[in-house]
Amino acid sequence: MLLKKFFNVGFEEIRVLDRRAFALADLARYPLFSAEFLRFLAEAIPPARHAELVYSIVVTARKPAAMAP
Amino acid sequence: MAHFTDDEARGVIRDAYAQVRSSNTAVAAAFYGDHELAALPSAAAAMALGVGHPVKYADLREGEVVLDLGCGAGIDTLLAAKAVGPDGRAIGLDMTSEMVERARQNAREAGRDNVDIRQGLIEEIPLPDASVDVMLSNGVLNLSTRKSRVLAEAIRVLRPGGRIVIADLVLEEALPEDVLKSPAALAG
Numbered sequence A: 001m002l003l004k005k006f007f008n009v010g011f012e013e014i015r016v017l018d019r020r021a022f023a024l025a026d027l028a029r030y031p032l033f034s035a036e037f038l039r040f041l042a043e044a045i046p047p048a049r050h051a052e053l054v055y056s057i058v059v060t061a062r063k064p065a066a067m068a069p
Numbered sequence B: 001m002a003h004f005t006d007d008e009a010r011g012v013i014r015d016a017y018a019q020v021r022s023s024n025t026a027v028a029a030a031f032y033g034d035h036e037l038a039a040l041p042s043a044a045a046a047m048a049l050g051v052g053h054p055v056k057y058a059d060l061r062e063g064e065v066v067l068d069l070g071c072g073a074g075i076d077t078l079l080a081a082k083a084v085g086p087d088g089r090a091i092g093l094d095m096t097s098e099m100v101e102r103a104r105q106n107a108r109e110a111g112r113d114n115v116d117i118r119q120g121l122i123e124e125i126p127l128p129d130a131s132v133d134v135m136l137s138n139g140v141l142n143l144s145t146r147k148s149r150v151l152a153e154a155i156r157v158l159r160p161g162g163r164i165v166i167a168d169l170v171l172e173e174a175l176p177e178d179v180l181k182s183p184a185a186l187a188g
Helices: A002-009 A035-044 A047-052 B006-019 B026-031 B034-038 B042-046 B075-084 B097-110 B147-157
Strands: A012-022 A054-062 B065-069 B089-094 B115-119 B132-138 B158-170
Touching: A002 A012, A002 A054, A002 B147, A002 B158, A012 A047, B006 B097, B042 B075, B042 B097, B065 B075, B065 B147, B075 B089, B075 B097, B075 B115, B075 B132, B089 B097, B097 B115, B132 B147, B147 B158
Parallel strands: B065 B089, B065 B132, B089 B115, B132 B158
Antiparallel strands: A012 A054, A054 B158
């Protein structure tokens, strides 16, 4: 879905260079999230998903050399 | 179905990032090397809130102009500034005045005079067409309710042949509705 958005606006050479699972426990490193919110997530999301809650990816792409500004 | 308007989402995110405080480098240590962190102001490392290391993949060259979308306290902006050298320039853009001030302070502390921190929206990048060689973003695109608009702006300000490197979070399976409705989830 995200890669399609890159393509739709005109990027080329779209590549995913890194992809790693982000666990619920990884979110605890972030000061953005309170202990209360993390407990809420733990209860709202099935335990089977806690180890792979989301994925962090690195995407690279290039604006075509022939593309006008 | 969207649970928040653009303005509501932006307000929640702005408040969350304005209030965030951190004195440890747990996030930075997960993505950056010790040698990189040792060369940065400690406040830049402590306020790292990204989800990857886009600079590592950007193949930055001396003299290039780099834009860091949603720069936060400036960790990637500073690493980019070092990589492009004195003939290059690293521009950090953030919508949160508190983060802008932190990034400027960190740039001063790092002694980087090729850093330019600006306040603005990633959906309305305050730069001319075709003025940037490389665009970076780290854990920011997912915060926008208008991702296609952000990418359209990215391609507008990039020079022909310019590169974009984005580290971000993606879902492979929808989160429960209760989570999607939570304002706290918007910030992450």
